[in-house]
Each structure stands twice: as structure tokens, then as C-alpha cells.
Amino acid sequence: MALSKTVVCKLKPTAEDSEKMLTTFKAFGDACNYISKVAFERRVFNPIALHHITYRDTRQKFDLPANLAIRARDRVAKAYKRRRDKLLGLKSLSMDLDERLFRLIYKPDGILTSISTVQKRMRVPLGIGEYQRKLLEDVKPTHAVLGYRDKTFFLHITVNREVTVFKGNNPVGVDVGIKNFLVASNGFKAKGGEILSKRHRFRELRSSLQHKGTASAKRKLKRLSGRERRCANTILHQVSRAFVNSLREGDVLVMDKLTGIHNSAKHRKSQNGDFHSWAFKRLQFFIEYKALERGIPAVCVAPKNTSITCPRCGCISRANRRSQSLFRCINCGFQHNADYVASLNLFRLELARSGRAVVNLPTVGMNGDLMNHYDSPASQLDLSMGS
Numbered sequence: 001m002a003l004s005k006t007v008v009c010k011l012k013p014t015a016e017d018s019e020k021m022l023t024t025f026k027a028f029g030d031a032c033n034y035i036s037k038v039a040f041e042r043r044v045f046n047p048i049a050l051h052h053i054t055y056r057d058t059r060q061k062f063d064l065p066a067n068l069a070i071r072a073r074d075r076v077a078k079a080y081k082r083r084r085d086k087l088l089g090l091k092s093l094s095m096d097l098d099e100r101l102f103r104l105i106y107k108p109d110g111i112l113t114s115i116s117t118v119q120k121r122m123r124v125p126l127g128i129g130e131y132q133r134k135l136l137e138d139v140k141p142t143h144a145v146l147g148y149r150d151k152t153f154f155l156h157i158t159v160n161r162e163v164t165v166f167k168g169n170n171p172v173g174v175d176v177g178i179k180n181f182l183v184a185s186n187g188f189k190a191k192g193g194e195i196l197s198k199r200h201r202f203r204e205l206r207s208s209l210q211h212k213g214t215a216s217a218k219r220k221l222k223r224l225s226g227r228e229r230r231c232a233n234t235i236l237h238q239v240s241r242a243f244v245n246s247l248r249e250g251d252v253l254v255m256d257k258l259t260g261i262h263n264s265a266k267h268r269k270s271q272n273g274d275f276h277s278w279a280f281k282r283l284q285f286f287i288e289y290k291a292l293e294r295g296i297p298a299v300c301v302a303p304k305n306t307s308i309t310c311p312r313c314g315c316i317s318r319a320n321r322r323s324q325s326l327f328r329c330i331n332c333g334f335q336h337n338a339d340y341v342a343s344l345n346l347f348r349l350e351l352a353r354s355g356r357a358v359v360n361l362p363t364v365g366m367n368g369d370l371m372n373h374y375d376s377p378a379s380q381l382d383l384s385m386g387s
């Protein structure tokens with residue numbers, strides 16, 4: 001299957017080229033706003049119909065290269081797919097590029113990009129590291145977005161790669177939550193502390209800015225939320241990378257379908273519900289993506305009492321959950337870390353779904369020795385199963 005990935009590259013333009021790009025941004029933005037106005041006033045949102053009534057004018061008025069005029073029309077048509085009740089305007093400094101508007105040029109001393117502008121085509125070196133260079137090797141990207149942030153130009157290049165996905169037969173349950181950020185039935189565990197404490201620092205800064213309420217404070221606030229997201233992203237990448245490295249060929253990931261359940265069940269008191277559900281969804285996405293890169297498939301199952309079901313006797317009761325972290329079955333006495341129990345239940349759900357029976361349960365912590373074997377590596381878990 002084809003897997004697409006976005007590689008973000010800093011550009012190193014000369015002052016003259018920066019000017020050209022900014023001028024082109026302006027023309028592209030003006031064109032989008034013009035097309036948007038026509039679309040909204042005449043109630044024409046279909047891209048082809050919109051093309052007929054705006055293309056010629058767009059090129060003449062804003063002096064855009066042909067494909068940039070098409071990209072502007074596409075962006076407007078796409079924006080109106082979401083809502084049509086108000087006139088939409090282009091706010092950020094960014095523009096879409098296709099294979100006619102940009103390409104990569106490989107030189108022994110680095111990679112350049114050639115981009116169409118309202119003036120001439122220009123060549124700009126990419127300021128990238130080894131990691132990005134690897135990702136850009138032997139690819140023919142057909143789509144990119146040029147953006148401008150903190151006085152820096154970024155090129156977000158979409159690259160496609162073919163991966164072979166193995167047929168997994170060893171389920172690994174994955175549970176995400178606040179206290180233990182990620183717990184998996186193969187023994188992997190990542191605590192949530194780091195992401196939360198960073199979040200805390202941002203929150204203090206934010207509330208002081210909110211109290212000020214001036215225009216400049218508002219601008220700072222907006223920048224902050226972007227920085228906060230990028231910072232959280234970095235952590236999510238690290239956690240998902242470490243976890244995916246712990247997987248083996250033949251594993252298949254089993255995850256909860258995240259549909260807001262975490263807001264109510266796991267952190268009722270939290271005012272950060274939105275942030276957390278965003279982070280959890282993102283984490284799942286990163287895990288799924290990175291696993292697929294290694295050919296490891298993932299399935300999402302509808303969560304069915306995964307946090308309150310006993311993995312040994314099947315007893316379902318809220319009373320099984322003695323605390324945020326402790327699970328002890330009221331029927332058979334099985335006890336273990338609650339997040340780990342959830343990941344085990346996901347593992348069993350997948351076995352049931354794929355029609356296989358469990359012969360042996362993972363034997364860790366079976367008889368009350370809570371947490372003793374909790375950090376044991378996956379190889380020590382008994383995950384064998386019958387046919």
C-alpha cells in the first residue's frame with residue numbers, strides 16, 4: 001500500500017528571493033479572496049464551474065502562473081466544502097504547489113527546490129538535516145505547501161512510498177490515558193508526566209497573557225498555541241517512535257476507537273479535555289503511521305468496557321476498578337495495573353474478532369503481585385495461543 005508523509009523543510013532564500021516569494025504569496029492570497037468572493041456571491045462552489053467563471057480573470061488580475069491560478073481555485077472550492085454560510089477569506093501566508101509549480105533538484109552538496117513565482121522561476125536551497133535528506137531520496141513529490149512563519153519559509157513536501165504490510169497474527173493491545181500515557185500488552189509503557197508538565201508551563205504563560213487582553217497579547221497568545229502544539233507533537237513523535245521500535249514483525253496493533261470516551265471516563269475533572277483528546281488521537285495516528293512504515297498493521301475496535309472487564313474471568317463491573325491505577329476483579333481477585341488491564345482486553349477483543357481462542361493469558365501479575373513484573377520485557381510475557 002502507498003503511504004504518504006509530509007517532510008517539512010526550511011528554505012534558505014536570498015533576500016531577493018524572499019521578496020519574490022512574499023509577492024507571490026500576496027498575489028495567491030488576493031486571487032483566493034477574489035475567487036472566494038465570486039463563489040460566495042454567485043453561489044458557485046463546484047470547482048469546474050468555478051474554474052469557468054474565474055480562471056481568465058484570476059490570471060489577468062493577479063498575474064499568476066496558470067497552475068497557481070488553478071491551485072487558488074481548488075483551495076477556495078475545498079474551503080467551501082466545509083461551510084457555505086459566510087464569505088471565507090485566506091488568512092495565513094501559504095500557497096499550494098503541484099508538480100508544475102515546484103520540483104526538487106539533487107546536487108552533490110544538497111537539495112534545491114525550483115519554485116514558480118509571479119516573476120521568474122527561482123531556485124532555493126533546502127536547509128535540511130540527514131533525516132529529511134533520507135526521506136527525500138528517490139522520490140518524485142507531486143504536492144507541497146509553501147508556508148511562512150516566524151520570518152522563515154517552510155516547504156511542506158508530500159512524499160509517497162510503497163510499503164508491504166505483513167499479515168499480523170500476534171495482537172498487541174494499546175491503551176492511551178493520562179497517567180500512563182501509553183500502555184501496551186507487549187510490556188511497553190510510557191508515562192504521561194512530561195507532556196503534562198510542559199503543558200502546565202504553557203498554561204501559566206497563557207493565563208497571564210489572557211488577563212492583559214491587549215492586541216499584542218492576543219497575537220502572542222495565538223503564536224503560543226501553535227508553539228504548544230508543536231511542542232506536544234514532538235513528544236508524541238518520541239513516544240510513538242519508542243513504542244513502534246518495541247514491536248516485532250508479525251505483530252498487529254489493537255487500539256480503541258477514540259470517540260471522545262476519554263473525555264468522560266478517564267479525566268472527568270480535567271479542563272484540558274480538548275487538548276488531551278487531540279493528543280490521544282494524534283498519538284494513535286502517529287503509532288499507526290510509524291507501524292505501517294514497518295509493515296505492521298493496526299486495527300481499531302469499538303471500546304467495550306475495556307477498563308472495567310476482568311481479563312481472566314470476564315466479569316464486567318465498575319467495582320473492578322478500585323482506583324485510577326488499580327484493577328482488582330470482584331469475582332476472581334485478578335489484579336493488575338488498570339491501564340495494563342485495558343490493553344490486555346484490547347488484545348483479547350482482537351483475538352475474538354479474528355476468531356482465535358486464548359489458551360494462556362499473559363501470566364504476569366496474576367496472583368496479586370501487582371506491579372512486580374510490570375516492567376518486564378515482552379519476551380518474558382507468555383502470549384502464546386492455540387490454533
Ligand SMILES: [Zn+2]
Pocket residue numbers: 310311312313314315329330331332333334
Ligand atoms: Zn475476574
